[in-house]
Amino acid sequence: MSTHADRLGALREQLKRQSLDGFVVPLTDEHLSEYVGAYAQRLAWLTGFEGSAGTAVVLPAKAAIFTDGRYTIQVREQVSADHWSFVGVPATSVSGWLAEHAPDGGRIGYDPWLHTRAWVDEARRALAAKGAELVAVEGNPIDAVWAGRPDMSPAPLDAYPDDLAGRSSADKRGEIAEWLASSHADAVVLSALDAIAWTFNVRGKDVESTPVALAYAIVHADATADLFVDEGKLTDDVRRHLGNAVRLHSRGAFAGALGQFAGKRVVADPAGSVAAIIDALEAGGAKVVAMRDPVVLAKAIKNPAEVAGHDAAQLRDAGAMVRFLKWIEAAAPKGGQTELTAAARLREFREATGALRDVSFSTISATGPHGAIPHYHVTEESNLPIEPGQLFLIDSGGQYLDGTTDITRVVPVGEPTAEMRDRFTRVLRGHIAIATALFPEGTVGAQLDSFARRPLWEAGLDYAHGTGHGVGAYLSVHEGPQRIAAPNYPGGGPAEPLKAGMILSNEPGYYKAGEYGIRIENLILIEPRDIAGADRPMLGFRTLTFVPIERDLIDPALLSTDELAWLNAYHAEVMAKVGPTLDDEHRAWLEAKCAPIG
Template sequence: MSTYTARLEALRDQLKRQSLDGFVVPLTDEHMSEYVGAYAQRLAWLTGFEGSAGSAVVMPEQAAIFTDGRYTLQVRQQVDGNHWQYVPVPDVTIADWLAEHAAEGARVGYDPWLHTRQWVEEATQALAESGATLVAVESNPIDAVWADRPRPSEARLAVQPDDAAGKSSAQKRQEIADWLAAKKADAVVLSALDSIAWALNVRGGDVAHTPVALAYAIVSADGTADLYVAPDKLTDAVRQHLGNAVRLHDRTAFAPALAGFAGKRIAADPDNAVAAIFDALDAGGATVLPLRDPVVLAKAIKNAAEIAGHRAASVRDGAALSRFLRWVEETAPKGGLTELDCVAKLLEFRQATGVLKDTSFDTISATGAHGASPHYHSTPESNAELKPGELYLVDSGGQYEDGTTDVTRVVPVGEPTHEMKDRFTRVLKGNIALDTVRFPRGTNGGQLDSFARRPLWEAGLDYAHGTGHGVGAYLSVHEGPARIAKPNYPGGGPSVPLEPGMILSNEPGYYKAGEYGIRIETLVLVVERAISGGDSPMLGFETLTFVPIERSLILPDLLTPEELAWLNAYHAKVLEKIGPELDADDRAWLAAKCAPIG
C-alpha cells in the first residue's frame, strides 16, 4: 500500500470517528493565502499534489481532486488516478460535485477556518438539494491523522523601512480610519497576511517565498490597531516601530476577541476573511459589513518609492537572470545539465547580488515535455536533463527589500523546430500586443486579455491560464485585485479597473502536451498615456522587466514592422539598463543577444 493510499484510508477512518460522511480539503490556510506554510499543506500531505491551487473531497467510497487548466498534466502525474477522480474547475465546482455524489442524509464536513462564507452558503445549498448537510468541524480531521505535521513557523518579524514603503504605518492606518468613517464602521478585520504586513510596515518569514507573518489585525476608526501575533515573533525593534498605537496580543486571543464587538459595525472582507470570522462576529452581536479589505486596492496602487524600488530590483534581477541564461546556453550543449542544476545555479546568481531575501516562488525549471505543465515543479524524482532538440523554460523571481520580481524566458537546446519558432513568435506577438495597448480609464484586465491571445487564436491555439496577475512590493508575487484573464478564469475575485501605479505580469504562453512549453513573461506598470487628438483619458503599460528574449526562436517574417521595431527598441533598453551591471564577457554576450533584427 502506498503512503498516500494509507493516508486516504486513515482519513476515512477518522471521518467515521467524527460521524462524517465526507470532508472538503482546500489548499489554503486560516488567512485564505495562496501560498501557505508547511503546517497548512494538508492537500499535498493527503494526495501528493504539489501545485499552488486545488481542493479535494473525500467520501466513504469516492475521492476527487479539483484543479484548473494550469495543472491538468501535473495532477495526473502526482495523484493516483486509481483512488482519485480528476475534476476540472471551473467547469465543475466542488458544490456541483457534492450535489451529485453526496447521499441523502450524508454529513459532509468542512473546516470553517479554511473557507469563505460564500463557499459555505453555496455548498450548503447544493447539498440541501440532495438531502445532505454541510457540517462545520471543531477540529480538522486531517490534523488528527497527520502525525508528523510541522509546527507553524517561529520566524520573527522585521521592520519594512518607511523609505522603502513610501508611507509610514501611521499614515496608512489613518487612511484606513478615513475609509472606516466613510463606511460608518467602527473597525475592520484584516486577515490577509500581506494586508497586515503592508498596513503595519512589517515583514515576516512564516510562508516560503512571501515575506509575511502569521497574524491577524483589527484597525479601529481612530487609527489605532490591535495586532494578534505570537509574542516570540516580536523583537524590540518591531515593538518600537509599532509604537503605542498598535496594541499587541497573542495570536490565540484573536478568535475570542471577535465576541467583543456587540453593537458595533465591523467590516470584514468576504473574499479574504474565513467563515469562522463572520460566524464569531455574528455570534458576538456585531453588525458585519461584508466589504473588501481597504488595504487590497491601496497596496496594489504602488507609490513613488515602491515603483522606484521595483525598478531598481528589476535591473538587479535582470542582470542575474542574464548571467544565468548565458550559462545555460553554454553549458547545456555539453550534456549532463539538469533542471535542478539550473535551479541551484540561478539561485547562486541571485544570491551574488548580496541583497536577495528569498525567491518569490519555487523556480519553474522545465525542459522538454515538463514545460507543457505551466506550474511544473522539478523534484529529485522528476529531475530531467536538458537535451538537444528541447526547449528549456525558466519562470522565476526574487524577493528584495525594494521589490518583488517575476520573469519567464525560454532557451532552445540545440536547433529548435520551425513549429517551435512559430509558436514562440506568436506568444511574443501577444506579449507585444498587450505591452503596447492603450485603453481608457475604467478598463479592467479581463477586457485586455484577448489582445495577448489573438496571435495564437488566429492559428487555432490558446493557453489555459490567465495572462497577468498583480505583483506586490516586497510582498506576494500574486497580488489582487487586478488581473488580466478571461472572465471565468479561476482564482481571485471579479476584475477591477486598472489604475496608474499597479504592477502586473504580461505572460502569454503556449503548451504542447508531451513536447514543450513556451511562456514570455515581463512585468509592466500601469501609467497614463496621452494620445494626441484624443478626448478620453487613456492608460497603458510601461515595461519593467529587462531580460533578452531569445532571438533564435523568433521568425522575423511573422512580425509586423511595428512589432519588429518594438523588439529592437526593447533589446536596446535591455542593453542600456543591464549592460552596466555585467562584466565584460557577460556584457559582450548580452550585446549579441540584443543586436537589432531585420
C-alpha cells in the same frame, strides 16, 4: 504513514470517529493564502499534489481532486488515479460534485477556518437537495491523523523601513480610519497576511517565498489597531516600530476578540475572510459589514518609493538572469544539466547579488514535456535531464527588500523546429500587444486579455491560464485585485478597473502536451498616457523587466514592422540599462543577444 493511500484510509477512519460521511480539503490556510506554510499543506500531505490551487473531497467510497487547466497534466503525474478522480474546474464545482456524489442524508464536514461564507452557503444549498448536511468541524480531521505535522513558523517579525514602503504605518492606518468613517463602520478585520504586512510596515518569514508573518489585525476608526501575533515574533525593534497605537495580543486571542463588538459595525471582506471570522463576529452581536478590505486596492497602487524600489530590484535581477542565460546556453548542449541543477544555478546567480532575501516562488525549471505544464514544480522524482532538441522554460523570481520579481524565458537546446519558432513568435506578438496597449481609465484586464491571444487564435491555438497577475512590493508575487484574464480562463474573476501605479505580469504562452512549453513574461507598470487629441484620460504600460528575448526562437517574417520596432527598441533598452552592470564577457554576450533583428 508511508503512502498517500494509507493517509486516505486513515482520514476515512477519522471521519467515522467524528461521525462524518465526507470532508472537503482546500489548499489554503486560515488567511485564505495562495502560498501557505508547511503546517497548512494538508492537500499535498493527503494527495501528493503540489500545485498552488486545488481542492479535494473525500467520501466513504470515492475521492476527487479539483484543479483548473493549469494543472491538468501535473495533477495526473502526482496523484494516484487508483484512489482519486480528477475533476476540472470551473466546468464542475466542488459543491456541484458534492450534490451529485454525497450520500443521501450524509454529513459532510468542512473546516470553517479554511472556507469563505459564500462557499459554505453554496455547498449547504447544494447538499440540501439530497437531504445532506454541511457540518463545521471543531478540529480538522487531517490534523488528527497527520503524524509529524510541522509546527507553525517561529520566525520573528522584521520592521520594514518607511523609506522603502513610501508611507508610515500610522499614515496607512489613518487612511483606513478615514475610510471606516466614510463607511459608517467602527472597525475592519484584516486577515490577509500581505494586507497586514503592508498596513503595519512589517515583513516575516512564515511562508516560503512570501515575506509575511502569521497574524491577524483589527483596525479601528480612531486609527488605533490590535495586532494578534505570537509574542516570540516580537523583537524590541519591532515593538518600537509598531508604537503605542498598536495593541499587541497573542495570535490565539483573535477568535475571542471577535466576540467583543456587540452593537458595533465591523467590516469583514467576504472574499478574504474565512467563515469562522464572520461566524464569531455575528455570535458576539456585531453587525458585519460585507465590504472589500480597504487595503486591497491601496496596496495594489504603488507609490513612487515602491515604484523606484521595483525598478532597482528588476535591474539587479536582470543582471542575475543574463548571467544565468549565458551559462545555460553554453552548459545545456554539453549534457549533464537537469531541471534541478539549472534551478539551483539560477538561485546562485541571484544570491551573488548580495541582496536576495528569497525566491518569490518555487522556480519552474521545466525542460521538454514538463514545459507544457504551466505551473510545473520540479522534484527529485520528476527531475529530467536537459537534452538537445528540447525547449527549456525557466519561470522564476526573487524577493529583494526593494521589490519582487517574476520573469519567464525560454532557451532552445540545439536547433529549434519551425513549429517552435512559429509558436514562440506568436506568443511574442501577443506579449508585444499587451506591452504596447493603450486604454481608457476604467478598462478592466479582461478587456485586454484577448489582445495577447489573437496571434494564437489566428492559428487555432490558445493557452489555459490568465495573461497577467498583480505583483506586490516585497510581498506576494501574485497580488490582487488587478489581473489580465477573462473570466472563462484560470486566473479570471471579478472585473477590476486598471489604475495607474498597479504592477502586473505580461505572460502569454503556448503549451504542446508531451513536447514543449513557451511563455514570455515581463512585469509591467500602469502609467498615465498623454495622447494628442484624446477626449478622455488614457493609460498604458511601462515594461519593468529588461532581459533579452531569445532571438533564435523568433521568426522575423511573422512580425509586423511595428512589432519588430518594439522588439529592437526593447533590446536596445536592455543593453543600455543592464550592459553597464556586467563584466566584459557578459556584456559582449548581451550585446550579441540584443543586436537589431530584421
